[in-house]
Amino acid sequence: MSDIKPADINILRAKGEESLYPDRPKIGISMASCGLAAGAGKILETIEGELKNLDLDWIVTKTGCPGFCQKEPLLYYHAPGKEKIYFGELTEKKAKDLVKELSENTVDRDFATWKIMSDVTIDDKTLFISEETEIEDIPLYQEYDFFKKQHKIALRNCGFIDPQSIEEYIAKGGYAAFQKALKMKPDEVIDFIKKSGLRGRGGGGFPTGLKWELCSKEDSDIKYIICNADEGDPGAYMDRSILEGDPHSIIEGMLIGAYGIGSNEGYIYVRAEYPLAIELLDIAVQQARENGFLGANILNSGFSFDINLAYGAGAFVCGEETALIASIEGRPVEPRIRPPFPSQSGLWEKPTNINNVETWANVPPIILKGHDWYSSLGTETSKGTKVFSLVGKINNTGLVEVPMGITLREIIYDVGGGIIDNKKFKAIQTGGPSGGCLPESHIDLPVDYESLKEAGSIMGSGGMIVVDEDTCIVDLAKFFIDFTRDESCGKCVSCRDGLDACHEILNKITEGKSALEDLDYLEELGQSIVDFSMCGLGTTAPNPVLTTLRYFKDEYIAHIEKKECSAKVCKALITYEIIKDNCVGCQACARLCPENAIKGQKDKVHKINQELCIKCGVCFDTCRYDAILIRSGDK
Numbered sequence: 164m165s166d167i168k169p170a171d172i173n174i175l176r177a178k179g180e181e182s183l184y185p186d187r188p189k190i191g192i193s194m195a196s197c198g199l200a201a202g203a204g205k206i207l208e209t210i211e212g213e214l215k216n217l218d219l220d221w222i223v224t225k226t227g228c229p230g231f232c233q234k235e236p237l238l239y240y241h242a243p244g245k246e247k248i249y250f251g252e253l254t255e256k257k258a259k260d261l262v263k264e265l266s267e268n269t270v271d272r273d274f275a276t277w278k279i280m281s282d283v284t285i286d287d288k289t290l291f292i293s294e295e296t297e298i299e300d301i302p303l304y305q306e307y308d309f310f311k312k313q314h315k316i317a318l319r320n321c322g323f324i325d326p327q328s329i330e331e332y333i334a335k336g337g338y339a340a341f342q343k344a345l346k347m348k349p350d351e352v353i354d355f356i357k358k359s360g361l362r363g364r365g366g367g368g369f370p371t372g373l374k375w376e377l378c379s380k381e382d383s384d385i386k387y388i389i390c391n392a393d394e395g396d397p398g399a400y401m402d403r404s405i406l407e408g409d410p411h412s413i414i415e416g417m418l419i420g421a422y423g424i425g426s427n428e429g430y431i432y433v434r435a436e437y438p439l440a441i442e443l444l445d446i447a448v449q450q451a452r453e454n455g456f457l458g459a460n461i462l463n464s465g466f467s468f469d470i471n472l473a474y475g476a477g478a479f480v481c482g483e484e485t486a487l488i489a490s491i492e493g494r495p496v497e498p499r500i501r502p503p504f505p506s507q508s509g510l511w512e513k514p515t516n517i518n519n520v521e522t523w524a525n526v527p528p529i530i531l532k533g534h535d536w537y538s539s540l541g542t543e544t545s546k547g548t549k550v551f552s553l554v555g556k557i558n559n560t561g562l563v564e565v566p567m568g569i570t571l572r573e574i575i576y577d578v579g580g581g582i583i584d585n586k587k588f589k590a591i592q593t594g595g596p597s598g599g600c601l602p603e604s605h606i607d608l609p610v611d612y613e614s615l616k617e618a619g620s621i622m623g624s625g626g627m628i629v630v631d632e633d634t635c636i637v638d639l640a641k642f643f644i645d646f647t648r649d650e651s652c653g654k655c656v657s658c659r660d661g662l663d664a665c666h667e668i669l670n671k672i673t674e675g676k677s678a679l680e681d682l683d684y685l686e687e688l689g690q691s692i693v694d695f696s697m698c699g700l701g702t703t704a705p706n707p708v709l710t711t712l713r714y715f716k717d718e719y720i721a722h723i724e725k726k727e728c729s730a731k732v733c734k735a736l737i738t739y740e741i742i743k744d745n746c747v748g749c750q751a752c753a754r755l756c757p758e759n760a761i762k763g764q765k766d767k768v769h770k771i772n773q774e775l776c777i778k779c780g781v782c783f784d785t786c787r788y789d790a791i792l793i794r795s796g797d798k
Contacts, residue, residue, distance in 0.1 A: 172333065172342075175454065179334025183324070186243055188221040188265070193237040193322060195228035195407040196439055197400070201235035202254075209255045210238070213262040227408020229322025231309055232561035234276060237322075240265055246278040248301060277307040309559050312577055314540065316548050317364075317524040318564045321408030326443050329450040332411040338456060340527035344419045345464045352423035353379060356526065359534035360546030365391055365482070365519030366594070366623045367699065368545075368612040371526075374516060378506040379424045381514035386426040388417055389510065389517040391487060392433040392440070395479040396595030397646060399626035401550045402520035404562050406433065406440035409524070410447035414470065416523030418456065419530055421468045424516055428469060432487055435474040444472060479596075479650035482624075483698045484509075484517045486652065497652045498698035519624065521550055541567030545611035549622070555592075555629035556583050565610070572606045575629060587632040590715070594623025596643040597703035599710030600636065619710040621703060635732035636715040637722055640707045641669040647704040658701035661692040665708055672719060674735040675726045682719055686712050727796035734778040737795045743768050745790035752782035752791070 192198070192207050207223070214221055229237060234251030238258075241247045248270075250261060264270040278301045304310055315321075324331040332338070344352050357372030378386060390413055394402040406413065417429050433441055448470050451457040459467045478496045481487045485499045488510050509515025525547060529537045538546045545567040551574070554560050558580035565574060571591060575581065582588050590600045593610075599620030601608065608614055612622050630639060648662040668685050671677040689705030689712075696702050712719065721727045728736040741761075746768045753761040753769060760776045763769030771782070783791040 171455075172338070175330050176333045179328065179330035179332070182224075182328060182331050183334055184241075184243070185222055188219075188243070189224065189241045190221060191224050191226045191239045191241070191325075193228055193235060194225040195321075195404060196437075197228050197232040197404075198235045198237060199439070203236040205255055206236045206238065206253050206258045209258040210262060213259050217262065217266055219262070219266055224325050225327070226324065227321040227326050228404050228562065230313075230315075230318060230404075230562040230564075231276075231559070233559050234561075237276075246301075248278045249276045249304075251276040277302050277304050277310070308580065309561070309563075309578060312569065312573055313564050314548050314566050315564050316528050316537075317405060317412075317521045317550050318562065319409070319528065320412065321404055321562075324409065326408055326410055327446050329411060329447070329454060332409070336531060337411055337527070338415055340530035341415050341418045341422075341456070342462065344422055344530050345462065345466065349379065349423045349425060352419060352530070355530060355534050356423070359529045359537040360541070360544075361522070361525055361529060361537065362545065362612065363518055364521035364525070364549065364624065366621065368622060371518060371522055374506065374518070375420060375424050377504075378426075378514050378516040381507060383514050385428075385513045386424055387510040387513055387515040388421050388424060388426045388429040389487070389491075389515060390417055390429070390431040390523055391482065391484075391517055391519040392431055392437075393475040393478075393481045393487060394434060394437075394520075394624065395477065395482055395650070396624060396626045398554045398628055399552045399595055399624055401552055401562060401625045403437050403440050405520050405524050405550075406437065407443055410440075410444050411451065412524045412527060413444075413520060414447055414451050414456070416518075416526035417470065418461075418468060419526050420516065420518070420523070422466055426516070427467050428471070430471050430473050430491060430510070432473045432475055432481070432491060434477060436477055441472065441474070448472065478652075479647075480652045480698070480700050483700060486698070487517065488515065495652075497654045498700075500697060521625070542609065542611045544613055549610070549625060551625045551627045553579050553627050553629070555627075556586065556631040556634070557581070557629040558583055567611045568609045570607050570609055571601065574610065574627070575606070579629065582629070582631050589630050589632050589634055590636065590639075592620075592628040592630070592639070592643075592707070593626070594621035594703075594706070595626040596646045597621065597700065597706055598623050598626065599706045600630075600639065600714065601710065602714040604714075619713055620706060633730050633732075635673075635728050635730040636711045636718045637669060637672055637728075638730075638732050640711045641666065641673060643707040644669060644704070647700065651700065651704070655696045655698075655701050657692050657695035658697075658704065661688055661696075662704055664688055665692070665705065669708070672722050673728075673733040675722065675733075677723050679720065679723055681723070682712065682716070725796050729795070731793045731795050733795075737778060737793055738773060739771055739776055739778060739780075739782060740792045740794055741769050741771055742790050742792050745788050747788055747790070749788070751785050751787070755781050755785050757781065 194203050236253040237251045239247045239249045353375045361371040362368040392402050457469050473491045475481050481490050483498045484505050486496045490496045505515040541547050548564050548566050550564045553563050563578050590602050592600050644666050651658045653659040668681050689709045692705045693702050726736050731737050748766040758775045760772045
C-alpha cells in the first residue's frame with residue numbers, strides 16, 4: 164500500500180480520463196442531498212429503465228451538486244467530442260422523453276439549460292474538443308447568468324466528477340498538488356499558503372498560513388489536524404456539498420497541511436445528520452488508503468499520515484474549536500477559556516490545527532496554480548473566492564462561489580436573479596444565525612471580511628438569506644435569537660441568560676405588549692452579551708438584534724407604538740376581515756376554517772368571528788376573490 168510508484172498514479176489518471184471522457188454517450192445525474200430531495204433517485208431509475216428499453220449502451224454515473232439547486236433534479240448528457248449539455252427541473256416523464264430524444268438527436272432546445280464547451284479543470288487542460296451541435300442556442304456555462312460572475316475553486320469539481328471515483332479526481336488534477344508539496348520543505352509549504360492570503364472560511368477569517376505556522380513551531384512529537392465539517396447554520400450547506408461532490412479535495416488539502424505542520428494523524432469531524440456525506444467520505448478515505456495516499460511512507464516520501472472520521476451530534480456550539488475538540492474527546496461540548504489556543508494545546512492536549520471544509524478545499528489549487536494566482540483574486544485583505552449558500556426570497560437559490568469584493572447587489576440580482584415575484588428587497592442576513600441583517604441601503608457593499616464587520620455583520624461560514632417586504636424584521640430577529648438560545652451550551656451567564664432575556668423582549672414586542680424603553684434595554688443587553696461571552700457563539704449571537712435595531716428601528720417602534728406589523732406576520736398584531744364588496748358567499752373559506760370562525764349563508768356575505776379566529780391564514784390562502792383583508796395596526 165505504501166509503495167505506490169508514480170507510474171501507478173499515471174495509470175489511475177488514464178482510467179479517470181477514460182471514465183470522464185468515454186467513447187460512448189454518458190449521462191451524469193446530480194445525486195447530492197439537494198438532488199435526492201428533489202427526486203433524483205426516481206430520475207436515475209427512469210433513465211436506466213429507458214436505456215434498457217431502447218437497448219442503448221450508454222454510461223450512467225452519479226455526480227455531486229453543480230450548485231444550481233433551484234434547477235434540481237439535474238443531469239448532463241455528454242456525447243463523445245461534443246459539449247456537455249445540462250438539463251434541469253426534470254420529472255420522470257421528462258427524463259424518459261429526454262433519453263428517446265437524445266438518442267434520435269431531436270431534443271428541444273428549450274428543454275436544455277446550459278452547455279459546457281470544455282470542462283472546468285484545475286490546470287485549464289482541455290481533454291476533449293467540442294464540435295458543432297444540433298442545439299446551438301443553449302447558453303454556455305460561462306455565459307449563463309447564474310454562473311457568469313462565479314469563479315469556482317473550492318467547488319471546482321462538484322457536479323463534474325463522480326465523488327466515488329479517485330481516478331476521476333486524479334484525472335482532474337487531483338493529488339498533483341500534494342505531490343508538488345512533497346518536493347518542497349514543510350516551511351516552504353506554509354510560506355506558500357501565507358503568501359496566498361488564504362483566510363479561514365469557517366467564519367473567523369484567521370490567516371490560514373499563520374495558523375499552520377503557529378502549530379508547526381510547537382515542540383511536540385504528536386500533532387493533530389482537524390477538518391471542521393460540523394456545519395450547523397440554518398440554510399447553510401456549503402460544506403455538505405463539497406463533501407458530497409468532491410471528498411478527495413478535503414483529503415488532499417489535509418495531506419498538504421499535515422505535511423507542512425508535521426502531523427501524522429487527522430480527524431474529519433462531520434455532523435451525523437449528513438449520512439450521504441459520511442458515506443462518500445468513508446469511501447474516499449478507503450480509496451486514498453488503498454492507493455497509497457494515506458498510511459505509512461506515502462509515495463515513498465517518508466511522510467506518514469492517516470485520517471479518522473468523527474461524528475457530531477448536531478450541537479451548533481461545536482463550530483467553536485475547543486468545543487469541537489471536547490466532542491471528539493468524548494467530553495461535554497463546552498468551549499474553554501483561551502489561551503492556551505488549540506495550536507498550543509488542543510486534541511488530547513497536543514498541538515492541533517483546525518480548518519473548515521472550504522478552507523481545506525482551497526489548499527490544493529493554491530499549491531498547484533501558485534500563491535500569486537490566488538492572491539490576484541479578491542481584495543487587498545480578503546483574497547480568493549468565497550462559497551455562499553444563497554437562499555430565501557430569491558429566484559435562483561443554490562451554492563455560489565464568487566470572488567471576494569463582489570457586491571451584495573451583484574450576488575442578489577446578477578447571480579441570484581432578483582427577488583421572487585419582483586417584490587421589494589428588504590434585507591439580507593449574512594453569516595448565519597449569528598450574522599447581521601443588512602438593509603437595501605447597503606446593497607452595494609463589497610462582500611469581504613472587513614466591510615461586513617464594519618456594517619455590523621460577519622462573513623461567517625457563508626450563509627446568505629434574502630428577505631423581501633413580506634418579512635417582519637422583528638420576527639426574523641426573534642427567530643435567530645431563538646435558535647442561538649437553544650444552541651447555547653449554557654456555560655456563560657451572559658449568553659445563557661442574556662439570550663433568554665432578549666427572546667423575552669422580542670416576544671413582547673411581537674405581541675404588542677412592550678414599551679419604547681425596552682428597545683434601549685434590548686440594545687444594552689445585546690452589547691453586554693457581546694462583551695462578556697467567552698466563545699464566538701455568544702459574542703456574535705446578538706448580531707441579528709443589534710443590526711435590526713440599527714437599520715430597522717422604525718419597524719420596532721411601529722410594533723410598539725402603533726401595534727403595527729407592516730409585513731402582517733405577527734399574529735397578535737393582525738386581524739382577518741372579509742371585504743363585503745368582494746365576498747360572493749362561495750363558503751370555501753368557511754369549509755376550511757379549523758375553528759369554524761367564518762359564518763354566512765351560501766351566496767351571501769360572510770363574517771369572521773374575531774373571538775374564534777386563530778389567525779392561521781387559511782381563509783386568505785383559499786379565497787379566489789380577494790375578499791380577505793389582513794389588517795394590522797391600531798386604526
